Amino acid sequence: MQKLPFPQTHIFYGGDYNPEQWPESVWPDDMALMKQAGVNLVTLGVFSWAQLEPRPGVYTFEWMDKILSMLSENGIEICLATATASPPPWLAKHHPESLPVDADGITYWPGGRQAYCPHSVAYKESAAALVRQMAERYGRHPAVKIWHINNEYGCHTDECFCDVSAAAFREWLKKRYQTIEVLNHAWGTAFWSQRYGDWDEIHPPRRAPTFPNPTQNLDWRRFSSDSLLDLMNMEKAILRELTPNIPVTTNFLGFWKATDYWKFSQHEDVISMDAYPDPANVRLGAHVEAPLFSGGELALQSDLMRSLGNGAPWMLMEQAPTAVNWRNVNVPKGPGLMRLWSLQCVARGAGSIMFFQWRQSKAGAEKFHSGMVPHVGVENSRVWREISGLGAELKRLSPLLDAKIKAEVAIVFDWESWWALEIDSKPSMDVRQMEQVARHYAPLYLGNIAADFVRPGADLRGYKLVIVPNLYQVRGADAENLSRYVEQGGTLLMSFFSGITDENEHIWIGGYPAPFRKMLGLVVEEFVPGQENTVRFDTGEEFAADLWADVIHLEGAQALATFTGNFFAGAPAVTRHRYGEGNAFYIGTRLTAEAMSTLMKRVTDEVGIQPDLTVPAGVEVIYKGKYLCILNHLPEAVTVTVAGTDLLTGGPVNPVIEPLGARFVELA
Numbered sequence: 001m002q003k004l005p006f007p008q009t010h011i012f013y014g015g016d017y018n019p020e021q022w023p024e025s026v027w028p029d030d031m032a033l034m035k036q037a038g039v040n041l042v043t044l045g046v047f048s049w050a051q052l053e054p055r056p057g058v059y060t061f062e063w064m065d066k067i068l069s070m071l072s073e074n075g076i077e078i079c080l081a082t083a084t085a086s087p088p089p090w091l092a093k094h095h096p097e098s099l100p101v102d103a104d105g106i107t108y109w110p111g112g113r114q115a116y117c118p119h120s121v122a123y124k125e126s127a128a129a130l131v132r133q134m135a136e137r138y139g140r141h142p143a144v145k146i147w148h149i150n151n152e153y154g155c156h157t158d159e160c161f162c163d164v165s166a167a168a169f170r171e172w173l174k175k176r177y178q179t180i181e182v183l184n185h186a187w188g189t190a191f192w193s194q195r196y197g198d199w200d201e202i203h204p205p206r207r208a209p210t211f212p213n214p215t216q217n218l219d220w221r222r223f224s225s226d227s228l229l230d231l232m233n234m235e236k237a238i239l240r241e242l243t244p245n246i247p248v249t250t251n252f253l254g255f256w257k258a259t260d261y262w263k264f265s266q267h268e269d270v271i272s273m274d275a276y277p278d279p280a281n282v283r284l285g286a287h288v289e290a291p292l293f294s295g296g297e298l299a300l301q302s303d304l305m306r307s308l309g310n311g312a313p314w315m316l317m318e319q320a321p322t323a324v325n326w327r328n329v330n331v332p333k334g335p336g337l338m339r340l341w342s343l344q345c346v347a348r349g350a351g352s353i354m355f356f357q358w359r360q361s362k363a364g365a366e367k368f369h370s371g372m373v374p375h376v377g378v379e380n381s382r383v384w385r386e387i388s389g390l391g392a393e394l395k396r397l398s399p400l401l402d403a404k405i406k407a408e409v410a411i412v413f414d415w416e417s418w419w420a421l422e423i424d425s426k427p428s429m430d431v432r433q434m435e436q437v438a439r440h441y442a443p444l445y446l447g448n449i450a451a452d453f454v455r456p457g458a459d460l461r462g463y464k465l466v467i468v469p470n471l472y473q474v475r476g477a478d479a480e481n482l483s484r485y486v487e488q489g490g491t492l493l494m495s496f497f498s499g500i501t502d503e504n505e506h507i508w509i510g511g512y513p514a515p516f517r518k519m520l521g522l523v524v525e526e527f528v529p530g531q532e533n534t535v536r537f538d539t540g541e542e543f544a545a546d547l548w549a550d551v552i553h554l555e556g557a558q559a560l561a562t563f564t565g566n567f568f569a570g571a572p573a574v575t576r577h578r579y580g581e582g583n584a585f586y587i588g589t590r591l592t593a594e595a596m597s598t599l600m601k602r603v604t605d606e607v608g609i610q611p612d613l614t615v616p617a618g619v620e621v622i623y624k625g626k627y628l629c630i631l632n633h634l635p636e637a638v639t640v641t642v643a644g645t646d647l648l649t650g651g652p653v654n655p656v657i658e659p660l661g662a663r664f665v666e667l668a
């Protein structure tokens with residue numbers, strides 16, 4: 001299905017609007033305040049199913065008709081949800097089999113949200129009927145700008161182990177393998193007497209006495225992600241049929257393990273994301289020991305969204321105005337942080353800045369989650385002042401919508417490899433995909449070097465450097481793609497435990513990492529996880545290394561660093577190999593953040609990638625076409641001199657950037 005354009009002349013600003021939680025008398029007040037805040041788009045109906053269809057087949061759209069009219073009379077456009085994210089309690093009453101069941105056979109009951117099995121016929125039929133009603137009723141409404149399908153697929157229910165799901169799994173497997181013998185081969189069932197004689201002997205990886213078959217596990221993840229995508233496509237097909245000109249999106253959750261967003265993004269017209277970095281921990285996730293300044297996690301997620309959408313403006317569909325409610329301790333965003341993080345998203349390609357939610361709830365589990373209109377009201381509210389201040393500022397940033405970020409670095413990321421890596425029974429379960437990605441991303445982020453995320457099979461020719469953090473599982477064709485990139489003159493940096501298994505989770509035999517052995521010019525004889533060591537570089541510098549060590553034998557590569565301890569002391573830890581016209585670097589251990597920065601600098605220097613502007617650490621710089629975006633994540637003012645026009649003020653650029661301040665410069 002062809003993608004629809006999402007034309008934008010201005011940045012969208014707004015949030016989830018849940019007017020059904022309030023008496024109608026509040027609605028006019030909402031309209032007035034939205035205008036005051038510069039809101040021009042709201043997401044309506046995300047959790048409205050029970051209000052729209054209080055009894056099966058009985059629809060009550062009158063309230064929604066009214067709110068749509070009010071919004072459009074006030075010049076506010078609508079991101080209209082299909083309202084299928086949380087079925088009303090009647091679905092479970094009439095169809096108890098629609099409830100999700102976990103690996104232990106425990107049923108998840110209604111009373112929270114997202115209590116449905118993705119394979120339930122009753123859920124699918126009811127959801128499809130609702131989507132049809134929504135599309136027929138509102139598909140021609142001039143204020144409906146975009147469809148918001150469901151909500152955060154897989155956020156709470158990303159898999160279901162019930163009998164209906166088991167049957168769906170078998171069908172999925174039949175399609176993939178055609179015959180039981182092919183499945184037996186792929187799953188390696190010659191092991192532990194696991195050979196299947198018939199399809200109906202196969203089950204989901206329910207609680208088992210010990211480790212379930214890893215390929216079964218991996219296929220289960222593929223199947224579960226595909227099932228959620230099928231649900232999205234079921235809704236999309238109805239929407240396309242009835243409203244062929246309205247684009248669709250579903251909101252992503254950053255790097256969400258359950259859902260393969262490379263696949264999802266191909267079916268979306270616009271990419272959108274919900275982002276909730278913890279203001280209490282402004283380091284890059286909780287993973288990396290070096291301080292990474294506020295914004296690292298958001299930058300990482302934003303770059304993924306930009307990459308999923310091939311550089312088109314993406315929507316920040318949700319963020320918290322200040323605190324959330326769902327952590328153990330919910331720290332607010334201090335003064336200026338919401339603005340800075342929002343502007344950071346704009347700099348990294350967002351064309352919409354939206355919140356969860358418009359008016360802070362009075363009841364329910366999210367009553368302590370912040371809203372754009374807080375409980376305290378708008379008078380004397382810091383949050384409201386910041387919300388309305390940002391709304392005004394964003395109006396000045398529309399020129400950024402058409403400007404593109406040009407990255408010279410690509411980071412290879414693959415959901416299937418992530419799943420495979422984190423299935424049990426590995427040399428070390430402490431090797432975690434996102435921790436490794438963060439460690440490779442950190443020096444780029446801190447060094448103000450733009451990076452795209454790509455699939456392992458992507459066309460890499462436009463990149464000066466390709467980084468491959470722990471690509472444990474790789475298809476043969478993808479491995480060839482990476483090797484060819486180097487052979488033809490590219491530079492690639494790969495880290496340990498890459499190229500170990502194929503897509504069936506069978507070891508690539510031929511000396512680790514067999515598919516990359518020639519490219520890297522080395523072979524790994526054994527893995528030594530769980531040890532602490534020191535590596536000495538050829539520059540004389542020494543750094544600590546832990547988590548993992550490869551015992552490497554060189555086959556043409558040169559050692560850039562060697563281990564100093566353990567039985568493999570003196571063996572290579574970091575290598576470089578000239579292969580064809582290009583170079584392949586390899587890191588056979590986990591290096592400290594400092595060592596990673598040093599090594600990354602060496603590699604980026606070698607390929608001639610250098611930030612154009614030198615700024616103090618903690619200042620983020622992004623080139624977006626002819627615009628330069630500068631974000632000061634530091635609690636103190638910094639001085640950065642650039643000639644040009646400040647988009648926010650319309651005047652010359654003040655080089656003294658206030659704490660948590662930002663500049664958007666049209667370069668002279």
Ligand code: GAL
Binds near residue numbers: 324
């Ligand atoms: C998201 C969800 C919203 C709201 C928000 C709270 O996961 O889509 O409906 O619950 O979290 O932070």
